[in-house]
Amino acid sequence: MLKGIDWLARGLEVLLVILLAGMAIMVFGNVVLRYGFNSGILVSEEMSRYFFVWLTFIGAVVTFRENAHLGVESLVQRFGRNGRLICMVLSDLIILLCMAAFFWGTWKQYPINASMTAPVVGISMNWIYGIGFFTAVGIGGLVIIRLLRTITGRITEDEINAFAGEGAEAAAIRERAE
Numbered sequence: 001m002l003k004g005i006d007w008l009a010r011g012l013e014v015l016l017v018i019l020l021a022g023m024a025i026m027v028f029g030n031v032v033l034r035y036g037f038n039s040g041i042l043v044s045e046e047m048s049r050y051f052f053v054w055l056t057f058i059g060a061v062v063t064f065r066e067n068a069h070l071g072v073e074s075l076v077q078r079f080g081r082n083g084r085l086i087c088m089v090l091s092d093l094i095i096l097l098c099m100a101a102f103f104w105g106t107w108k109q110y111p112i113n114a115s116m117t118a119p120v121v122g123i124s125m126n127w128i129y130g131i132g133f134f135t136a137v138g139i140g141g142l143v144i145i146r147l148l149r150t151i152t153g154r155i156t157e158d159e160i161n162a163f164a165g166e167g168a169e170a171a172a173i174r175e176r177a178e
Contacts, residue, residue: 005065005145012062016055023051046120050128057131061138073165081160088163089150092143099140106132 026044033040063069076087106129113125149155 005142009062009065012058016059016062019051019055019058023048023055026051042120046118050118050121053128054131057135060135061142064139065142067162071163071165076164077166079164081157084160084164085150085155088160089147091163092147092150096140096143096147099136099143102132103136103140106130106136 026041026048030040030044030048060069071091076084079087109129109132110126113129116125117123118125118128146155146159149159
């Protein structure tokens with residue numbers, strides 16, 4: 001199962017690169033057209049905005065998987081293994097609650113967004129705001145898997161250390177950020 005999640009995460013990273021490249025190309029092209037030729041492409045302005053929204057919410061799932069979201073690591077590092085596990089479980093339960101609320105809010109908003117279309121592109125606004133479903137299910141699923149692995153005792157020391165901001169995994173994340 002973890003290998004499948006690794007493959008899915010790699011696919012999401014490729015999608016993020018495509019979205020970022022598409023966004024950069026559209027914005028750069030529009031800047032050149034506006035300043036060089038006094039024109040522009042309306043679709044690219046709107047789609048670059050939507051790409052940014054998708055990039056942010058898909059990136060949140062990938063970032064959660066890598067334990068790269070902000071955390072109070074200086075506090076968690078002071079605890080031993082059991083303290084870290086307790087912090088991890090409490091954190092995961094809070095995140096799961098937040099993802100349930102996020103999913104529910106997206107669900108309640110869905111009929112409203114279905115009746116609206118984007119001004120220029122004309123696509124349903126559910127394509128833009130519906131990304132909340134993906135993010136809530138993605139992060140929620142990762143939390144449930146981690147909770148199950150913690151409860152059944154299959155979580156590794158490396159994962160606990162990465163949660164606390166220590167170890168090779170955390171160092172690799174910090175290195176990529178620099």
